[in-house]
Amino acid sequence: MLVIFLAGHSACLFAQVNSPAGFNVSLSEAVQFAKSQNKWVQAARIEQSAAGEDRQDAYRAALPTVNVSGSYQRFSDLTLFTEGLSHSTTGPRRPTPNAAAFGVDALFNIYSGGRQRAFQKEQTSRLGLAKINAEDQSGNIALQTAGQYLDLVRLADLKKYIQDQLKRAQTRLRNINALYKNQKVTKSDVLRAEVMLSTVELSLQQTDNDIIIANQKLDVLMNVPDSVRVNPTDSAAMPKPVPDSLLQLIERSGISSYSVRKAAENVEIQRARVRGIQSANMPSLAFYTAYGLNYPNYLFFPSVNQAYAVGFVGLKAQYSISSLYHNKSKVAAGKLRVKELELQQQATADNITTDVKSYYIKYIEALNRIAVNQRSVEQSQVNYRIVTTKYFNQLALLTDLLDADNLLQESRFNLIRAQTDALTIYYHLLYTSGNL
Template identity: 50%
Template sequence: MKSIIKQVLTFLPAVLLSLPLFAQDSVYKVSLRDVLELAKQKNRQINIAQTEQDAVDADLRDAQLSKLPLVNINSSYQRFSKVTLYDGGLSDGHSIKRPPTPNSAALGVESAVTIFAGGRQNAAIREQQIRKDLASLNTLDLSGNIFLQAISAYLNIIRLQEQDTVIIEQIKRAETRVKNIETLFRNQKVTRSDLLRAQLILDNQRLSREQNENDLAIAISRLDVLLDLPRHTQIIPTDTVNGEKPGTASLRDLVNSARETSYAILRSQQQLKLQENRIKAIKGAYLPTLQLYSAYGVNYPNNLVFPPVDQAYSVGFIGVKAQYSLSSLYHNKNKEKAAKLRLNALQTQESAIRDDVDQEANALYIKYGESLNRITVAESSIEQASANYRIVSAKYFNQLALLTDLLDADNLYLESKYNLIKSQTDALAFYYRLLYTSGKL
């Protein structure tokens, strides 16, 4: 028994010391910058895109190495059986050793290098280079999209937390209001319906808070998934939405440049380059291929002379090989036509994408300015709604106003605070969406 107690006392400090560590691991106090850094490092989709980028880079290096000479080493050995000779028919045969020796061997090296292929080798390398640029662009686009989702989730958490604070304040007002109405009811200064309605409103507000808390838990869970954090990790934002925001004038250049810097536009341009390169490769098939090739080897026995001699010899050569495909004159005609039609379609698509990006950037710019105006109006509305609530509350408890008027004033006060929170988070959401649309996120 004493040994068991001793073991427990030995391990208990270690367990107790580990508890704060687990608690710290389950709670993250993070700024928006921290969230984006975590997304960059841990988001699985971004990691997959980066892996694909590395794979395409390896494809490019492989295409570049294709211009180097092809080198093969060949070796062989044969041991021949005796040769059966038939002088007077198949029934009269006799065997002799294969002259000059039953053994045969060869060892050699061959090499070939393409010195002209109508530009097809360069086109293949160029295609892989464009694919590498596309993979890099796709990684940037995907990262920007994940960043935008993380920002949206982060802002949503802030919005729900601030709404929770506002709801708690409203519940406290409702609880105080119920207590005061109960006092008035006991003094027979208000009807029972007023008391019941006030209690019902309080219950509804508590349900609203429960709903808000559930929405907050869902928003945190969504951000956990985006950041690849353990399940049930609690995220506490350290940033607020109350700070000064960029003016609309400073974003005008961002809107104007979106037509050139948007990820969608840059991707469309790379697709155009890829199709143009394919047309060059197809045209290269009309041209001949010229190769320089050589070989050198050691052979046994010597079959260059007659009769063959039981000796080894070495010999090599160098030469030029030219090849031209006559079938390319009719095989590539329709290929080239189809490639040019696809190029025209991509050019039209690029123009349409530019218009879409321009329209979206301008729409976000307008909505951002609208949100800034709403913030100013909401701040003023809160002051007015607060003053109105105090006035109506005083009138009600002096029996100069109806309960309906008091509840309307309370709801108006709550709505004005909601509007401020929504306008502040909307403004930042529009701002970051504009950054993403212009390819700056």
């Protein structure tokens, strides 16, 4: 069923929406599914396709321009005036009151100073920018999906530990009631144990609600109905990449990052614009031709009531002298903007490198925090067993027992948080370096 789910067969998916077990999905499967099905990613890919069509249009613009035209006219009688407007005579238009024309003409650009190639280069860079934007959007959605999945994992593990705490609280309350009946403890101990049990039950209810909300957010990212229940198959204790395996990502982050790659494409776009502006300073040469059928024959005098066909081929050369001073500032401004974008690219690369190194340091710190919290959990478990034994042997107060219980629960929560935080930092590092 998971294969069907990930394959995107919506009919099978919807048929299983009400399944109480839900769908078992791993972290990598959730990320890959969201990268292919998320609406924002689909919109970015549509824009990429549109940019591809714009690039095709730029290359087709180099093809000859061909026009077909036709016309027909019916003239009225001709009125001639003499001696001002006092005398007039009327007669038919010679040689015929009818006129018609049909022709084909074509224009092919031979040379225009590189304007066409500059435009093609600009559209190619825009297509590259659209591709990177789509990859960036896909990576961003993958990062959000990973974060939401890990939040769901954290809540699932949290619920498991709260259920364990609930069992401890129920058992503790029964034992304290037994001690109270034997007049071994006071009523205040019973009341405090009941309050503790109510608090744990409320925490369990809150966690259940948080799981529902997190599941709905994950459904939106994966573009599936919000009634679909996703069951994470990975836990917070899933294997973490070793820090040494991330060094190569850090070294290439100044090149592979989405932001740096987009900045590089913007530089190329501006350079192509400058070449397009500079092309206005160059002469242009074009081949043009036409062939047509005309009626009547106006080539002779007087005109003849007959149709004729004629065509021509030729070259057209043009040079704008005014471009020498009209484009001077435009070219200068364009070159300055190229330098500006180059500096922005360098600054972006510096910032990305700093961010990636920061995530790397925090990732190592998170791994160390996991080891520390694992020891804390072991120590708090031993401490809880000791204090429990002391309390029921009347050697410790209930306050000490509840503090030991809270300490155990807090150490477990801290371990879950440290484990999920490490994975969250890892995915931030992947996205920032352009590898998600």
